[in-house]
Amino acid sequence: MDWLSDHLAAVWLGLAVAFGIAEMFSLDLVMGMLALGALVGLVSALLGAGFAVSAILAAVASVACIAVIRPPLVKRLHGGPELSLGHGKLVGQQGRVTERVTAIESGRVKLAGEIWSAKPYDETLVIEPGETVEVLEIRGATAYVHPVPSLEP
Incomplete structure (x- = not known):
């Protein structure tokens, strides 16, 4: 010891x-x-x-x-930031409609600098060119979008 x-x-x-x-x-x-x-x-x-x-x-x-x-x-x-790859990174982003979007005919939207085919998430909506939309889902090569309300009258 x-x-x-x-x-x-x-x-x-x-x-x-x-x-x-x-x-x-x-x-x-x-x-x-x-x-x-x-x-x-x-x-x-x-x-x-x-x-x-x-x-x-x-x-x-x-x-x-x-x-x-x-x-x-x-x-x-x-821990760390969530990693979103591929189509998942577009969900939640906003884009601009370049061709009319309806449930019957796919339109076009510009998302993250690329043109995507798009359909309305709500099949009763018609979204006109120039409107701002948010991507709610991606199925295949089609973005399902919903218009973002604007403050303009």
């Missing part, structure tokens, strides 16, 4: 390094939090605390890191 008390700071440093290396392989942020706890134990050992006190401080710091720091880090690392 004399050796442990004489080399307590080195033991905590070794544990911190070992947990850090283990974290590189696991990438789940648990070992990293244990490494932070071992660093707290290292600091307390350098300040003259005994093994029991530094072990308690290291355990409390590790549990606190796992409970408080890890969840937001995991959420931030695993």
Whole structure:
């Protein structure tokens, strides 16, 4: 036990390094939090605390890191913007009607710089050229649109 008390700071440093290396392989942020706890134990050992006190401080710091720091880090690392590809990125965008759109005959709308065939989402509507529309759905190569109300009388 004399050796442990004489080399307590080195033991905590070794544990911190070992947990850090283990974290590189696991990438789940648990070992990293244990490494932070071992660093707290290292600091307390350098300040003259005994093994029991530094072990308690290291355990409390590790549990606190796992409970408080890890969840937001995991959420931030695993989260990100929704990726919309292909036709899905057009849904919700607005465009301008270039040819009359009816339920019987497909018209044309300009969406994101491209001309698309279009039908009204509500089959009772007729949408005239120049009106602004919003894409509600894409089926095949046809955009199903609905007019966007304007503030002009």
